[in-house]
Amino acid sequence: MKYNILVASIAAGMALAAPASKAAELIIPALEYRTGAYAPNGIPFWNGFEDYLTLLNERDGGINGVKIKIVPCETSYDTKQGVECYERVKQGALIFSPISTGITYQLIPKVAVDKIPLLSSTYGRTSAANGRVFPWIFNFPANYWTAASVMVKYTGEKEGGLDKLKGKKIALVYLNNPYGKEPIATLEALAKKHGFQFTAYPVDAPGNEQKATWLQIRRDKPDWIYLWGYGVMNQVSVKEAAGIRFPMDHFIGNWWSSTESDVKPAGLEANGYLGSAIHAPGGGFPVHKDMLKYVYESGKAVDPSFKDRIGEVLYNRGIVTAMYQTEAIAKAMEIHKTKEVTGEMVRDGLEALDITPDRLKKLGLEGLVEPVKVTCENHGGAGRGAIQQWDAKAGKWTLITAFYDSDKEVIDPLIKADSEQYAKENNIAPRDCK
Numbered sequence: 001m002k003y004n005i006l007v008a009s010i011a012a013g014m015a016l017a018a019p020a021s022k023a024a025e026l027i028i029p030a031l032e033y034r035t036g037a038y039a040p041n042g043i044p045f046w047n048g049f050e051d052y053l054t055l056l057n058e059r060d061g062g063i064n065g066v067k068i069k070i071v072p073c074e075t076s077y078d079t080k081q082g083v084e085c086y087e088r089v090k091q092g093a094l095i096f097s098p099i100s101t102g103i104t105y106q107l108i109p110k111v112a113v114d115k116i117p118l119l120s121s122t123y124g125r126t127s128a129a130n131g132r133v134f135p136w137i138f139n140f141p142a143n144y145w146t147a148a149s150v151m152v153k154y155t156g157e158k159e160g161g162l163d164k165l166k167g168k169k170i171a172l173v174y175l176n177n178p179y180g181k182e183p184i185a186t187l188e189a190l191a192k193k194h195g196f197q198f199t200a201y202p203v204d205a206p207g208n209e210q211k212a213t214w215l216q217i218r219r220d221k222p223d224w225i226y227l228w229g230y231g232v233m234n235q236v237s238v239k240e241a242a243g244i245r246f247p248m249d250h251f252i253g254n255w256w257s258s259t260e261s262d263v264k265p266a267g268l269e270a271n272g273y274l275g276s277a278i279h280a281p282g283g284g285f286p287v288h289k290d291m292l293k294y295v296y297e298s299g300k301a302v303d304p305s306f307k308d309r310i311g312e313v314l315y316n317r318g319i320v321t322a323m324y325q326t327e328a329i330a331k332a333m334e335i336h337k338t339k340e341v342t343g344e345m346v347r348d349g350l351e352a353l354d355i356t357p358d359r360l361k362k363l364g365l366e367g368l369v370e371p372v373k374v375t376c377e378n379h380g381g382a383g384r385g386a387i388q389q390w391d392a393k394a395g396k397w398t399l400i401t402a403f404y405d406s407d408k409e410v411i412d413p414l415i416k417a418d419s420e421q422y423a424k425e426n427n428i429a430p431r432d433c434k
Helices: 002-017 039-060 079-089 101-114 144-158 184-194 211-220 232-243 260-270 286-296 304-309 313-336 343-351 357-363 408-425
Strands: 026-032 068-074 169-175 197-203 224-228 251-253 274-277 384-391 396-399
Touching (some): 026 039, 026 079, 026 313, 039 260, 039 286, 039 304, 079 101, 144 184, 144 224, 144 251, 144 408, 184 197, 184 408, 197 211, 211 232, 224 232, 232 251, 274 396, 313 343
Parallel strands (some): 026 068, 169 224, 224 251, 251 274
Antiparallel strands (some): 274 384, 384 396
């Protein structure tokens, strides 16, 4: 017995004295959708997302010398399938980004139990911007209510001032699900504030059939139309708007309704269509040059055929999302002074995230996306957005405005009310971020 105790003691001492082993791989899941009705949106996004992670592995050796392990799981943009994917790949996962409002809503209570942060950047539950109530959910740099506010600000600017919106008719064509309904309360509040008439037109998924909706719109004669769709719905909406000769420069999609796949099917008729944006379009940034050199030319791209499409809106959004995730992991390593980070540590990294202009330049993303700062209380970032426009002849999107500040006077009380209601319904005691 004494011999066994002695051996065990020696073994324990040797384990403590032994040099630290090489850090394990950093597990980042990709709840992708490359099949189904929303594949045209999922493919470019997840290509950009996974290519950026591969770039870090190939160019930098991972994050601080620790390689990233991408764990893909096909959701087909189906909520039930997405939750099943989460359960299948969550072991060891450091962070999730479902790129689906439906999946995000279902994962909000799960990630709190599993202690894995969820980055629903520019989508999901808008009130998750309140970090006091939602410590595991982050939706920076902007949210759906931001987008609605930016669209109204641009509309007011074009009408000669927000005061000129009084009496104008603004319509919303939206996908009839939680994602599509997100901006309605904000637009109703902005309509009350600025005096415009607001009407919402639901479209059932997937949105192939919209004839009746656009006949009603033609009768109602709105001055401006906002589009809150996804996938094939957007293509149909743009074509239908062209069919009733609605002016494209008065038709604004949100940032999931203003991609190349939304406008190209309409050809030249989509010329002038507008969209909100949280990053720049185009492929001429340093990060794209590195992507070609280290990922495509070395045969490491997840989809080699995508080489000529680098810089598409959703490809860039995939890059930006992956950058947010990996910068949070790097920050977690810095805070906790270890390369063996956990999901809980990455959450701390997200709350301490401060991506400066200098950091963006070093990453090759200067001019592609704005700096971002996150805090315990504010998980939503600055809440800014710009407007881009489609040039059908050139086949490209161009930012036509600077970034607008959103209307915090309207949005902040909505976030406070919705998050406090959620806390009450779920018996959550808000954190004291001080």
